[in-house]
Amino acid sequence: MDTFDHVIVGGGIMGASIAYHLMQKGARSVLLLERNELASAASCQAAGLVLQASTKPSKTPLAKLTIDTLLHLEEELAESVGYHMVGSLRIAASEKCAIELDAMAKDAASRNIPIEWPDLSDIRQMVPWLDISNIQKTAFLPSDGYIDPYLLTISYANAARARGAVIRTRTNVCGVVKDAEKVVGVLTDHGPIACGTVIDACGVWAALFAEKVGYSLPMAPVRSHYWIIQPDRTYGGEHPVTILPDVAAYTRPEVGGLVLGVQEANSVTFNARNLPEDLSGFSPTLGEEHWDILANAYEDLSQFFPAIENAHFSSYICGLSSYTPDGEILLGPVPGISGFYVAAGDCGSGITLSAGIGDAIADLALEQTPQFNMEPFRPDRFGPVDPHGDHFRELCAAARASKSRQIISHS
Known part of the structure; x- marks a missing residue:
């Protein structure tokens, strides 16, 4: 029977990052298991924003570590990981968002994150297509940017493999073996594997996997989506990511065009038990309803992006993110079950937080003290929950909808 010190279940960006950080910190043996292919679910559908400051200061140091790690990865692999350090322009057009921006800027400055x-x-020079007439305050974080999430996941995996980690795809983990309340192995469709720790990095299925050890993980799958606008000289070229909290939207460059993300006022959630094991043929959006969502946002968006009236949309990308009721991630040990750790509930920030998450879980699995305050991320902070129930999912949807939303008045 195969034996490893650490088994990671889930080959998305979190699992790959954890494998890399475990090996980086000197773990003796690490096995990453994925039932499909690496980065084949939520990781490959993400917009790829890397933003270091948010309304959740607890996440800032994790995001900062991701920026630092991208540079180290490129040196280690001797190849680009595809990071576009174009910066992010944080725009406030209301007093409420201006106050939030001041708080974010203070937090960023306290952590030595460059801000202008x-x-x-x-x-006007940074983003020529942006209508600045409603803007009250703007901050620019020059080290923010965007990245291809698939390429970053593969980069973490390649770096982990180069350091000695074993990665097996097309391997389904169907059970966790315990001795009393201690994890001692996993059961797969290719046979049992003995291990000392099991790390749940199963993305939108993380709550289902945690049920294998009898724990209800407080998270729910929530729809996330964005549109791609065809190339146009009006808004083409590299420019900063723009964050527009007053209209719950963002943009980033995309090969001469734009990626446009719009948050829904009422986010759609899913019961994880009803999700297929492979999301490649699954769409969280029915038919053409996404055009209605975009049409409802047009008036608000046009206040900042007048050219949207003539924009041609080439693609619509929708996927799933995992949300918690308070918008904080789930990171750490599951109480009462020694050796079982969770890295889940990324709340739409999995790319941004990937290195911080990997670093923290690696420390915990190696019985070291993480460099971050882990209290806000405790998996047991909500007490007993039913993660599949309608009420709990509504709380997660509200967290998604309020992530950064305040519509300005049309006066």
Whole structure:
């Protein structure tokens, strides 16, 4: 029977990052198991934003570590990981968002994250298509940017493999073996594997996997989506990611065009028990309803992006993210079950937080003290929950909808 010190279940960006950080910190043997292919679910559908400051200061140091790790990965692999360090322009057009922006800027500065305060002339040069007439305050974080999430996942995996990690795809984990309340192995469709720790990095299925050890993980799958606008000289070229919290939207460059993300006022959730094991043929959106969502946002978006009236949309990408009721991630040991750890509930920030998550879980699995405050991320902070129930899923949907939303008035 195969034996490993650490078994990671889930080959998305979190699982790959954890494998890399475990090996980086000196783990003796690490096995990453994925039932499909690496980065074949939520990781490959993400918009790929890497943003270091948010309304959740607890996440900032994890995001900062991701930026630092991208540079180390490129040196280690001797190849690009595809990071576009174009910066992010955080725009406030209301007093509420201006106050939030000040708090984010203070948090970023306290952690030595570069931040600038561009004037209107600077903003026009940075993003020529942006209508600045409603703007009250703007901050620019030059080290933010965007990345291909599939390429980053593969980069973590390649770096982990180069350090000695074993990665097996097309391997389904169907059970966790315990001795009393201690994890001692996993059962797969290719046979049993003995191990000392099991790390649940199963993405939108993480709650289902946690049920194998009798724990109800407080998270729910929630729809996330974005549109791709065809190339146009009006808004083509590299420019900063723009974050527009007043209209719950963002943009980033996309090969001469734009990626446009819009948050829903009422986010759609799913019962994880009803999800297929392979999301490649699954769509969280029915028919053409996404055009209605975009049409409802047009008036708000046009206040900042007047050219949207003539924009041609080439693609619509929808996927699933895992949300918790408070918008904080789930990171750490499951109480009462020694050796079982969770890295889940990324709340739409899995790419941004990937290195921080990997670093923290690696420390815990190696019985070291993480460099981050882990209290906000405790998996047991909500007490007993039914993660598949309608009420709990509504709480997660509300967290998604309020991630950064305040519609400005049309006066």
